[in-house]
Amino acid sequence: MDRDLLRQCLTYHGEALFNKLKCEQTENPDFQAVVSELCKATYESKGEGQGNPLVEQFIARKADILFCPAWKTATVQEEEHEEEEGGEPYAIMPPLELFMEVSYDERRAMLYRDLEKGDIVVGRINNIREYGFFLTLLCVAGGLKRDIEDLELSALCHVREIPSTCSHDDPLSYYQIGDFIRAGVKDIDRYQEKITVSLHQTSLSTSLEHIKLGVITREELPVHYSRSVRAASDSSETYQCILSSCHGYHNPSVVDYLLEKVGVSDTHPPSMMRGLQSKLFQQEDFASAIRKKQSASWALKCVRAGVDHFKHGRHVEAMNEYNKALEIDTNNVEALVARGALYANKGSFLKAITDFELALENCPDHRNAKKYLCQTLVERGQQLEGQEKLVTAEGLYRRALSLDGSNPEAQEALHKITDTIQKSIRLREEALANEQVKAPSKQTTSAEKLRKILKEERRMKKKRKRSASSSSSSSTSSGSSSSSSSRRRSKKKKKKRKRSERGSKRHRRISSRESRKSEEGKREKEKKEKDQDEDEVEWYPAPPNTSATFLNQKGGPGFGERDEGKDAEEKRICQLYSLSAASEDEESDSSRRERKRRGTEDSRTKRRKNSQSRSPEREERRSKSRERRDKSRERRKDNNRRDSDSKRRSSLDENRKRRVSCSSAESGYSRKSSFRSEYSAKSGSALRMRHDSSKRNSFDGGRYENREKEETCELEEVKRVSESREEESSRSDRGHRKRSESAGDRTEHAGVTSVQDERLKKDLPANLLDIFNQIAQFEKKKGAGPKK
Amino acid sequence: MFGSPSGGPWDMEGPSSLLSATQTGPLWLANKRESSRDAESDSARDTKTHFRVCRFIMETGVKLGMRSVPVATACVLYHRFFEHGSMRVYEPYLVAMSCVYLAGKVEEQHLRTRDIINVSHRYFNSGSAPLECDKEFWDLRDSVVQCELLILRQLNFHVSFEHPHKYLLHYLLSVKSLVNRHAWSRTPIAETSWALLRDCYHGAMCIHHKPQHIAIATLYLALNSYGVELPVGEKEWWQVLCEYVTKADIDAVISDLLQLYDMEAKCI
Known part of the structure; x- marks a missing residue:
C-alpha cells in the first residue's frame, strides 16, 4: 500500500475513515504493516467530521485497490507543447481558476509553488535596460496552464541569457518594448518572488527542448491563453460553452487520444469491482485465444474429412478440404502436412515441399512432416536427375539427409548422383574436345x-x-x-x-x-527466314x-x-x-x-x-x-x-x-x-x-x-x-x-x-x-x- | 447449453424461439424462471440480474478487447432496452450479447459475432472447449443477429448516446493544471475516476444522470478518495465545469455509484 497516499487521504478524512479502514482491512497484511504509522496522520488531521460516511465506507472497503501501488498505471507524461496548428486533437481549455475566480494571492502563491526551472513562460517586454530586459508574464506555456496575466509577475532576462546572433552587435538591440517573448524559466526565488528567464534553449527541461524561444507573434501565443483572454472579456463564455465549441471536443477519437495522454489503459481497463480486475481474467478466455483454438479445431475437422476423402481416392475433395482447413486456420500444421502428402502423391513435389517446409516452420518437431519432406525431397531429386539437373538433385538429397541422416534412400541416391556427376564431367570434357575438332570444318560451303x-x-x-x-x-x-x-x-x-x-x-x-x-544464297535466306519464323x-x-x-x-x-x-x-x-x-x-x-x-x-x-x-x-x-x-x-x-x-x-x-x-x-x-x-x-x-x-x-x-x-x-x-x-x-x-x-x-x-x-x-x-x-x-x- | 453462473437459466433455443418471442410475445423465457426468489421484490431482483448481466458485458468487453466507449454504449443499450422491455420476455444475456454486437457497430469498433459467441460461451461454461462449427453455433449466431434487430426496433433506432467519457477526460486535464504536478503524478486520480466511470454502467444510473454530472461525480469521488484538495475561489471547480450542477446532483450520482459497489458484494 502506498503510505504517502494513504496518509494524505487520512489527513483529509480524519479519524472516521481510519476507524473504518481498521475495520474493513483487518485481513489485509499490507494495511496492518502501515497502520501504526497512520495513527499519527489521523491525529494531524483537521478532524472536521463533515465527511460523507458512505464515501468513507467506500474508501475503507476499496483501500486495497485504491492505495495499491500497481493501481497507478500512468507514467509521468512528457508535457508536450500545445500544438498551435489548426488541428487540436482535444479541446484546449482556459485555466480553470479563471472561471473559479480564485483570489489573487492564492493564485500567486500557487504559481510560485508550482512553477519550476525549465518551464516555459510567455511575457511581454516592458522595460529594456543595459543588463537585460524585463517581462510581464502573460501565461505559462507547456503543461502548466495558469491564469497569471493579472498577477503582475515580472521576470528578468539578463543580457547573458540572450543568444547573440553576431559577436559585435548588442543583442538587446533586437528587442523592443511590447514584444512577445517566449522564454525558459532559469530560476525562481520563491521567497523574494523573483523569476529570471533565459532565451537559451538549454534552459528548458528536456521534454520541452524542441520549443523555440525568443520573440513570437501574437498568433503564436498559447491557445489556452488566447481563449482565456476571450473568456475573461465575455462573461457569457462558460467552460461548457468553450468546451463544446472546440474542434478537439468533437474529434471522434478524442477519448482514445486523451486516455493515452492521461495514461489509462483501455485494453486493461481499471475497475473498482473486484470481479472485474482484469488481472484476474485468464488469457485463454480472451476472444483471440478462443478463436485461435477454435480455428485449429475446425481446421482439424476439415483435415480429417480430407484424409477420409483421400483414403477413398477422392483427391479433389480431399484437396478442397485441406484448402478449406488452411483458409480457416492459416498455417495449420496438420492441414499443411496432409496437403503436402496429397501434392506429393500427385507428383507436385515442389508444392509438397513448400507445404512440408511451412509445416516444419510452424512446428519444427512434426514427425510426419519431417518424414514426408525427406521422402519428397528424394523423389524430387530423382525427378531432377531424370531431367539431368544433377547438381540440384544432389542438393535435395543433401537436404533430405540433413533432415534425416539415416534415410537409406537419400543416402543411396546421393551416392549415385555423386558418381553420375563425376562421370558427366568427364563426358563433357570429351565432348568439348570433340567440338573443337569439328569447329573448323563448319565453315566449308563446298558440300x-x-x-x-x-x-x-x-x-x-x-x-x-x-x-x-x-x-x-x-x-x-x-x-x-x-x-x-x-x-x-x-x-x-x-x-x-x-x-x-x-x-x-x-x-x-x-x-x-x-x-x-x-555469303549465303538468297534462296537459302528465304528458307531460313521461313524456318526462323516458324521457330x-x-x-x-x-x-x-x-x-x-x-x-x-x-x-x-x-x-x-x-x-x-x-x-x-x-x-x-x-x-x-x-x-x-x-x-x-x-x-x-x-x-x-x-x-x-x-x-x-x-x-x-x-x-x-x-x-x-x-x-x-x-x-x-x-x-x-x-x-x-x-x-x-x-x-x-x-x-x-x-x-x-x-x-x-x-x-x-x-x-x-x-x-x-x-x-x-x-x-x-x-x-x-x-x-x-x-x-x-x-x-x-x-x-x-x-x-x-x-x-x-x-x-x-x-x-x-x-x-x-x-x-x-x-x-x-x-x-x-x-x-x-x-x-x-x-x-x-x-x-x-x-x-x-x-x-x-x-x-x-x-x-x-x-x-x-x-x-x-x-x-x-x-x-x-x-x-x-x-x-x-x-x-x-x-x-x-x-x-x- | 449455457448455464448462467448464478443458476439462472441461460436459455438459448435458437432463432426460431427468439423469433416466436419477438412475434408472439413473452413466452420463451417466462416459464423458465423458477419462483424460488419470489420473496424478493421484483425490482430488487431485476436490479441484481441487470448488475450481473452488465458485469457480463464488461467482462466480455475486456475479453473482446473493446474500448471503454463501446462497452458503455453496450450497457446503455442494454439498460435502455430493459427500461421498457421485461426480463421475463427477453433473455437478458442474449440481449446483452446483441448489445455488445450492436455497440461495436455504433462505436465503430466492429466485433465479430463469432468472437462474441465464443467469449460468452466460455463465460457460461468456463474451461469448456470452443464451439464446433455446427448448427448450434449458427443458431446462436442467428439469435444474436435477430435480437440485434429487436433492440434496434425497441429503441426506435436511437442507438447513439453521449457518454461522460469525453467530459471526464477534459475535466481531468483542467483539474490537473490546478494541482501541483508532483502531487498529481503521485496520485492515481485518472485511473480511479476512469474505473469509477466504467463501473457506474453496472446499473441503470448511467442512463438516469446527465453525462457531465457523472463525469464530475466520478472525478469528485476520486479526488475525495485521495484527499486531494483543489483551490477554491468564488466557485467550486465542479460548478465551473458544468453550469447547473449542484452538490446534491453530485451526491446523488455518488450515492448511486456506491450502491453499485454494495450490490457487488451481494450479487457475486
Missing part, C-alpha cells in the same frame, strides 16, 4: 550442293512415308521422321551441326536482321502459363521418337531414358516408366492420327492408354515433358551457349511451354529434338551451371499452377491440338523442307564426326548406367 540434294531426297522420302504409313509411322505429326530408316537418321545427325549454326543466325536476326551472313512462333511467344507444361507429356514429340522400338535411334533414346532412370530410380522403376511412356505415346499418336482420320483401330488402345496415363501421370509428367523440352530447346540454343549451356534454354521453358503444345505437331521440332537428345546426354556434364537457374524458374512455375488447372487445360488442349493439327500439318511441310534444306547444306564431315562421338558416348553410358 552445299550435296546437302541440297540430300535434303530433297529426304523430303521426298518423308512425303512418301506420310502418305503411305498410317499406322506404322506413329509420330507422323511430330515430324514424320521417326519412321525413317537409320540412313536418314544419320542425315539428321548432320543437321544438328547445321541447326546450331542456324540457331545462331536466328539469334542474330532477332537482334538485327541485317547482320546476316552475306520464333514456336519458341518465343511466352505466356508464363505453366498449365501447358503438363500437356507436353501427351503431345510432346519426345514420345514420337521412341515409338518405333526397332529403330536404332529409338533404341538409343530408350537407353538414354533407362540410363537416366536407372540413375535416379531402381531398375524396375525405369522399366515401369518406360511402359508408361509407351502408353502415352500410343495415345498421343493415336490422337493425332484420329484427327487426321487415320487408323480407327487405335481408338480403343487410346482409351486404354489414357487410363494408364491417369494412373501414372505424375511420374511421367515431369520426366517426359522435360526431357523432350530440353531436347528441343537445347537444339535451339546450343549454338548460342556452345553446348555447355544446353539446358539454359530450359529456363525459357516456362515461357514457351504453353505454345509448345500447340506446335509440337511440327516436324521441325521433332527432328531437332532427336539430335538434341543424343547431344544432351553426351554433354550433360557441362550443364550444371545453369541448372540452378532453371530450378528456380521451374519452382515458380510449378507453384503457380494448381492441380485442377493442369487438368482442365490438358483437357482443353487435347481438343485444341486436334484443331491446330491441320494447320500445323500445313506449316510443317514448309518448315521441314526449309530446315532440311539448310541442314543438308552444312558440313558433312563434322556431322559424321559428331555421330561417331555420340555413339561412343552412348556406348559408354550404356555400360555405366546399370552399374550405377
Whole structure:
C-alpha cells in the first residue's frame, strides 16, 4: 500500500475513515504493516467530521485497490507543447481558476509553488535596460496552464541569457518594448518572488527542448491563453460553452487520444469491482485465444474429412478440404502436412515441399512432416536427375539427409548422383574436345550442293512415308521422321551441326536482321527466314502459363521418337531414358516408366492420327492408354515433358551457349511451354529434338551451371499452377491440338523442307564426326548406367 | 447449453424461439424462471440480474478487447432496452450479447459475432472447449443477429448516446493544471475516476444522470478518495465545469455509484 497516499487521504478524512479502514482491512497484511504509522496522520488531521460516511465506507472497503501501488498505471507524461496548428486533437481549455475566480494571492502563491526551472513562460517586454530586459508574464506555456496575466509577475532576462546572433552587435538591440517573448524559466526565488528567464534553449527541461524561444507573434501565443483572454472579456463564455465549441471536443477519437495522454489503459481497463480486475481474467478466455483454438479445431475437422476423402481416392475433395482447413486456420500444421502428402502423391513435389517446409516452420518437431519432406525431397531429386539437373538433385538429397541422416534412400541416391556427376564431367570434357575438332570444318560451303540434294531426297522420302504409313509411322505429326530408316537418321545427325549454326543466325536476326551472313544464297535466306519464323512462333511467344507444361507429356514429340522400338535411334533414346532412370530410380522403376511412356505415346499418336482420320483401330488402345496415363501421370509428367523440352530447346540454343549451356534454354521453358503444345505437331521440332537428345546426354556434364537457374524458374512455375488447372487445360488442349493439327500439318511441310534444306547444306564431315562421338558416348553410358 | 453462473437459466433455443418471442410475445423465457426468489421484490431482483448481466458485458468487453466507449454504449443499450422491455420476455444475456454486437457497430469498433459467441460461451461454461462449427453455433449466431434487430426496433433506432467519457477526460486535464504536478503524478486520480466511470454502467444510473454530472461525480469521488484538495475561489471547480450542477446532483450520482459497489458484494 502506498503510505504517502494513504496518509494524505487520512489527513483529509480524519479519524472516521481510519476507524473504518481498521475495520474493513483487518485481513489485509499490507494495511496492518502501515497502520501504526497512520495513527499519527489521523491525529494531524483537521478532524472536521463533515465527511460523507458512505464515501468513507467506500474508501475503507476499496483501500486495497485504491492505495495499491500497481493501481497507478500512468507514467509521468512528457508535457508536450500545445500544438498551435489548426488541428487540436482535444479541446484546449482556459485555466480553470479563471472561471473559479480564485483570489489573487492564492493564485500567486500557487504559481510560485508550482512553477519550476525549465518551464516555459510567455511575457511581454516592458522595460529594456543595459543588463537585460524585463517581462510581464502573460501565461505559462507547456503543461502548466495558469491564469497569471493579472498577477503582475515580472521576470528578468539578463543580457547573458540572450543568444547573440553576431559577436559585435548588442543583442538587446533586437528587442523592443511590447514584444512577445517566449522564454525558459532559469530560476525562481520563491521567497523574494523573483523569476529570471533565459532565451537559451538549454534552459528548458528536456521534454520541452524542441520549443523555440525568443520573440513570437501574437498568433503564436498559447491557445489556452488566447481563449482565456476571450473568456475573461465575455462573461457569457462558460467552460461548457468553450468546451463544446472546440474542434478537439468533437474529434471522434478524442477519448482514445486523451486516455493515452492521461495514461489509462483501455485494453486493461481499471475497475473498482473486484470481479472485474482484469488481472484476474485468464488469457485463454480472451476472444483471440478462443478463436485461435477454435480455428485449429475446425481446421482439424476439415483435415480429417480430407484424409477420409483421400483414403477413398477422392483427391479433389480431399484437396478442397485441406484448402478449406488452411483458409480457416492459416498455417495449420496438420492441414499443411496432409496437403503436402496429397501434392506429393500427385507428383507436385515442389508444392509438397513448400507445404512440408511451412509445416516444419510452424512446428519444427512434426514427425510426419519431417518424414514426408525427406521422402519428397528424394523423389524430387530423382525427378531432377531424370531431367539431368544433377547438381540440384544432389542438393535435395543433401537436404533430405540433413533432415534425416539415416534415410537409406537419400543416402543411396546421393551416392549415385555423386558418381553420375563425376562421370558427366568427364563426358563433357570429351565432348568439348570433340567440338573443337569439328569447329573448323563448319565453315566449308563446298558440300552445299550435296546437302541440297540430300535434303530433297529426304523430303521426298518423308512425303512418301506420310502418305503411305498410317499406322506404322506413329509420330507422323511430330515430324514424320521417326519412321525413317537409320540412313536418314544419320542425315539428321548432320543437321544438328547445321541447326546450331542456324540457331545462331536466328539469334542474330532477332537482334538485327541485317547482320546476316552475306555469303549465303538468297534462296537459302528465304528458307531460313521461313524456318526462323516458324521457330520464333514456336519458341518465343511466352505466356508464363505453366498449365501447358503438363500437356507436353501427351503431345510432346519426345514420345514420337521412341515409338518405333526397332529403330536404332529409338533404341538409343530408350537407353538414354533407362540410363537416366536407372540413375535416379531402381531398375524396375525405369522399366515401369518406360511402359508408361509407351502408353502415352500410343495415345498421343493415336490422337493425332484420329484427327487426321487415320487408323480407327487405335481408338480403343487410346482409351486404354489414357487410363494408364491417369494412373501414372505424375511420374511421367515431369520426366517426359522435360526431357523432350530440353531436347528441343537445347537444339535451339546450343549454338548460342556452345553446348555447355544446353539446358539454359530450359529456363525459357516456362515461357514457351504453353505454345509448345500447340506446335509440337511440327516436324521441325521433332527432328531437332532427336539430335538434341543424343547431344544432351553426351554433354550433360557441362550443364550444371545453369541448372540452378532453371530450378528456380521451374519452382515458380510449378507453384503457380494448381492441380485442377493442369487438368482442365490438358483437357482443353487435347481438343485444341486436334484443331491446330491441320494447320500445323500445313506449316510443317514448309518448315521441314526449309530446315532440311539448310541442314543438308552444312558440313558433312563434322556431322559424321559428331555421330561417331555420340555413339561412343552412348556406348559408354550404356555400360555405366546399370552399374550405377 | 449455457448455464448462467448464478443458476439462472441461460436459455438459448435458437432463432426460431427468439423469433416466436419477438412475434408472439413473452413466452420463451417466462416459464423458465423458477419462483424460488419470489420473496424478493421484483425490482430488487431485476436490479441484481441487470448488475450481473452488465458485469457480463464488461467482462466480455475486456475479453473482446473493446474500448471503454463501446462497452458503455453496450450497457446503455442494454439498460435502455430493459427500461421498457421485461426480463421475463427477453433473455437478458442474449440481449446483452446483441448489445455488445450492436455497440461495436455504433462505436465503430466492429466485433465479430463469432468472437462474441465464443467469449460468452466460455463465460457460461468456463474451461469448456470452443464451439464446433455446427448448427448450434449458427443458431446462436442467428439469435444474436435477430435480437440485434429487436433492440434496434425497441429503441426506435436511437442507438447513439453521449457518454461522460469525453467530459471526464477534459475535466481531468483542467483539474490537473490546478494541482501541483508532483502531487498529481503521485496520485492515481485518472485511473480511479476512469474505473469509477466504467463501473457506474453496472446499473441503470448511467442512463438516469446527465453525462457531465457523472463525469464530475466520478472525478469528485476520486479526488475525495485521495484527499486531494483543489483551490477554491468564488466557485467550486465542479460548478465551473458544468453550469447547473449542484452538490446534491453530485451526491446523488455518488450515492448511486456506491450502491453499485454494495450490490457487488451481494450479487457475486
